Amino acid sequence: MIIASLIWLFNRYVASRIETPGIDANALIKPIKKVFILLVLLQGSPLQSFATEELYTYTVSRNGNNIGQMKLSRKISGEDVHLTIKSEVKTRFIMNINVNTIDQAQFNDGTLLYSTVLRTVNGNEKDAKKTRLINNKYEIQSGSGSVKPFKGHITYNMMMLYFKEPVGITQVYSDSFQQFISINRIGEHIYRLNLPDGNYNDYHFQKGICSKVSVHHSLYEITIKLVK
Secondary structure, eight states: OHHHHHHHHIIIIITTTTTSTTOOHHHHHHHHHHHHHHHHHHHOOGGGGSOEEEEEEEEEEETTEEEEEEEEEEEEETTEEEEEEEEEEEEESSSEEEEEEEEEEEEETTEEEEEEEEEEETTEEEEEEEEEEETTEEEEEETTSOOEEEOSOOSOBGGGGGTSOOTTOOEEEETTTTEEEEEEEEETTEEEEEOTTSOEEEEEEETTEEEEEEEEOSSOEEEEEEOO
16 A cells, blocks of 8 residues: 555656756655655554564473474464464373374454364364354354354463463463363463363463463373473
8 A cells, every 4th residue: 555655646746747857856755755654654664564473383291201292373464363283292091192283263453253173183083163253253163063152252262372471361262162261370470271171271481472381181291391
């Protein structure tokens, strides 16, 4: 929009006169510079139209042994924010278990537009959850089940916990459980998320970014740690 406006201004006021005897070209260009600055202030810097991407890698360990890896991506383009989390965990309880998860979400102007959770265990689909904003109302779906309405305004989900410390936030939307979950500050930059199944996760933050997650399950404990 800014570039188009400048081209129009140049054609309208400068191009036809710049060769006219007695006309100071610099005097004609100066107003264009002022208009350019005004347009930048009104619409934002042109550099903001370019998308930026942040990538993070976490190790997943159990009992001190590395059992997997998790990769995170945050792409920002104007008011749009795209989040992607991919993880692969290989461990053994009674049998070998290979868990692959892909979580995705898109926010616009701070509001969740959609999120998906896809989890496979040993190649078999176990979870497929969708949350979508349709006509300003949320719809949720689990697997091939029916679409159900969901009340509430979602501005912060569990994926956001890795990218932004939940300062002043008391509830987090779980894309997997498809409900709001309470979160509490239990220490300096440490927050506890009590899950509906009776388990809980502790999130540790450094400089606003999640540096470690302690997963406390009735059957096991897992540590997810940011690779520096």
